[in-house]
Amino acid sequence: MNRSKQSVDKRTESTGRQMPEFYMPAMPPVALTEEMDHWYRLWRRRRHLRQLLVLDDAALEALGLKREDLEWATHRPWREDAFEALRERREHAH
Template sequence: MRRSYECDKPRQPMPEFYLPAMWPLDLQNAIADWIGAWWWRRRMRRLLAQDSEGRIRLGSAKGVVEQGAAEPLRLIAQRRARWLRGG
């Protein structure tokens, strides 16, 4: 009498793209969008600080930079996601 072992059974084919230790892609993208939005808003706030110190001159772009510095992260992250992934 022959015993049946797990390794004797035929395996199901592996999908083309499978990484068992990988986070869900939506979560990865959301984290990347929030971090990118935070960096972008931080950059806008630094530009405003440098302008007020007299180190740079924003000129006509000052209004756009002020708007970007005051914008909520949620909106910046959504815009970034649409821009990067076309969604």
């Protein structure tokens, strides 16, 4: 086994992350791409909630949502998942 293959195997064992089958040193670190993907998913989910705010109150009520809850969830800190925050708020309200 060549030296570069050994170092890739060690990183895989130490981090617990599975390295892609094809890996080039010029590729961004796997942890960085995973973190970017996580932030993108949070942003996209928050955007979907904001898009619901264009509906009138009757349509939101038909979906089981309240405008003030949606506004509250979309103004949570960026590190929080707005969908999860909304779900927890609705569970505690019932």
